[in-house]
Amino acid sequence: MGITRRIFVVGGAILGGTTLAGLGIGTGYLSTIDVEGMTPSAGEGGSVNLNTWINIGTDDVITIHVPFLEMGQGTHTGLAQLVAEELELDLAAGNVRVMHPEQEFSAHTNWAMFLNKRPQEMTGPVSWYAKRFMATMKLSATGGSTAVVGSWDAMRQAGAVAREMLRTAAAEHLKADPAGLQLEHGVFKTADGSQSVSFGKIAQAAAKLQPPSQVALKPASEFKVIGQPVPRVDVPGKIVGAGRFGIDVRLPDMVFATVRQAPVFGATIAGVNDEAARATRGVIDVIKSGDAVIVIADNTWRAFQAADALEITYDAPGKPAADDYLADIAARMAKTEPTQTQSQGDAAKALAASEKTVEAEYRTPFLAHATLEPMNTTVLWKKDDTVEVWAPTQSAAMTRQVIEKIGGAESIKVHVTLAGGGFGRRAEKNFTVHAAIAAKAHRGRPVQLTWSRAEDMQHDVYRPAAIAKMKAGLSANGQLMALETTIGTHSVMGSFLPRNMDMASLSADPSTLEGIAHTPYQISDRALSVIELETPVPLGFWRSVGHSNNAFFAESMVDECAHAAGNDPMTFRLANVDLEKPRHKLVLEALRDKANWQGPGGNGKGRGIALHESFRSTVGMVIDVEVDDDKQVALKRVVAVIDCGAVINPRLVEAQVQGAILFGLTAASFGRIDFADGKVEQDNFDGYDMLKLATAPAIEVHLMVNAELPGGVGEPGTPPAAPALVNAIFAATGERIRQLPVSQSGFTV
């Protein structure tokens, strides 16, 4: 999701100045970084936190803290498996509880996000200082497909360190040899089985021990939990209606609220007539706040009714979004200097020397996240100014900062609930602000504020629209020689930072380049320019962020080149794939075999390929479509191959890849946000359609087996979906779609 690539740049500027000092410090300090977060502390109710991730209760219940939002990706199961492996636990045994921690953790729980590096790569004094600096901040956040990447070593170490501390305490307690103790289900037994002691009885003693600074982690050959399709810990509650999402929080004396925000971004309220709203049954208060009006009532429906009865007038907005925003991007691209450029070799010269050139322009729209659980937050601002928040948030830290900015809170506790989908939407402050304002105005009563679906769709933080102008050169034997790309788009970070972090906008956002600065192919001469244009439309991290646009551009162009070269799209990719990254070729070969590739087809039946690396994983997919004479498209079947390195839970990976592909196919089929007079037109799922059972294809997912470090799996399935679809439609019909969604070209999925 990329929140913190930028935070790191800010941190990095500070760190740069301290690097020299860091070089003077000996390596003795550096060795401690591997056990960050391992200091024991007292937990609630006599329990013991053996380290950041593991709590042992006096009742022998072992709680594994997973400091990531469970929004469907299975993170509470997958990451708990890492601890369970080393602590010899069975997640289904009944003595293990997995939960989002109630206290906020610092950046050490996910260096992969906050420093944008694998923890294993963080060696040397600069990393040491970066970690010291970041560890002083409460910075928990979920995104960027980083949870597994950042936790792979840390949570296994947490399990191993806790196990060895408990073992020492158990040996002491049993007066036995620690090496001879057997561990199972939270109980140590002597070798002869005559004596035993459970975790709960020795946790206090274990917490007094010095955490070992070195513990050997199990080799993969000894894994019993990692790599297994361990059942999800959240499923039992979710199938009986007991899963507690943010919107399900119920507290004594709670009131229900909603909000109406200015329909045109940036407009301000000129006047509010709330007479009818206040006369609505059950209405408790109407509060004007900035560009929004909050209605509080005794249930959500009455709040909605009263909000409908508001008469709000707005000052003429200064900068409404352009109705024809793609034409606007095209016009401004022509007269704006690039904000970022990258090149390798001499693309212009190589294009001039090419046997054949292929030129195309691709266009993508703004997109909404449309999580099924609409935006909501519950806030209790107590009369003593202690504040509790319940939120389905991708960042408890950001949620806390909302309260801090409002001011006047003595203390703040953020309870992270389950989330009904996230996709990047919940890494944002705007769904908490109005709940907090309402709660502060009604201290002592919990306020749950829920957005209507229209509010959710019209006040999202959108995936930016983009235009790519591309020119590729082919050699006489059909090899890719050169690629020139100019992208006109908007900067997500440039929108996110001022809105959420009170930080200045930035002129260069790495997410506008991601997925196109590097492609899986060997192209010796390349030039890339990105023109980041201002927009009044608020932008956010939409599942796979810049990759969602750039993979469509890159993999459409590669397909066009294959056609121009008169080559089969699979053969062409195999002939051009970058051999310096052998894993890409292996994915393609596996895909060719698993999909039983016999060519792209034709005459209404087409197969389309796409291959894309993102978030430290690579996904290749083939989609089969059938297209009739009325341009009705049936999505028949998808075969996908993912190389995400080590797999913690194959069932979770399969589900994430399927879901990410459907997320991408839904957007490519229907997704488009339109503006009329600066206001978002779509207000519900009838105007912003989704794939359903009847239209969604079956998706077969194959996992590459290797011993590489794990990559992300939440997002990498999304980027290849759109290009695979348009490539398949081209194969079926000969019509090349260069603008998403495909419905813009008259195709109906």
Next chain:
Amino acid sequence: MVTLTINGEQRDFDVEVEMPLLWVLRDVANLTGTKFGCGAGLCGACSVLVDGEITRSCITPVEGVLNSDIRTIESLATADKLSAVQQAWAEIEVPQCGYCQPGMIMAVTALLAETPKPSDQDIDAAITNICRCGTYDRIRKGIHRAAEIVAAS
């Protein structure tokens, strides 16, 4: 004051007759298993059974269900036994975020009551709920599995 029969229990609610059943369930009766997704009958997250018929409660004013048997997700399992659909959902591990699943499970429960052994075409026609996580593959498998469980019992 309106009287509703929810999960076999008669309860009185001091609400307007035009209030949608969804909000009476969630905000007044505190039965939060039934979800709010769209408020327009489009996504199916609010699906409940009304006299056995699948019903989108977000667009169903309570005046239309005053004398009906209303069943929500909370009613399907007994203390020690999941319903056939829930068993299949657990076995196939259908949910991801799970927000749509109460509505899905209710819709599938209604489908199987009507069509004990549905074909894929039956499923496509009957289940029009939205799952944003994309669990459709497993929903389909779950429906076929639930049909087997029902048939075997």
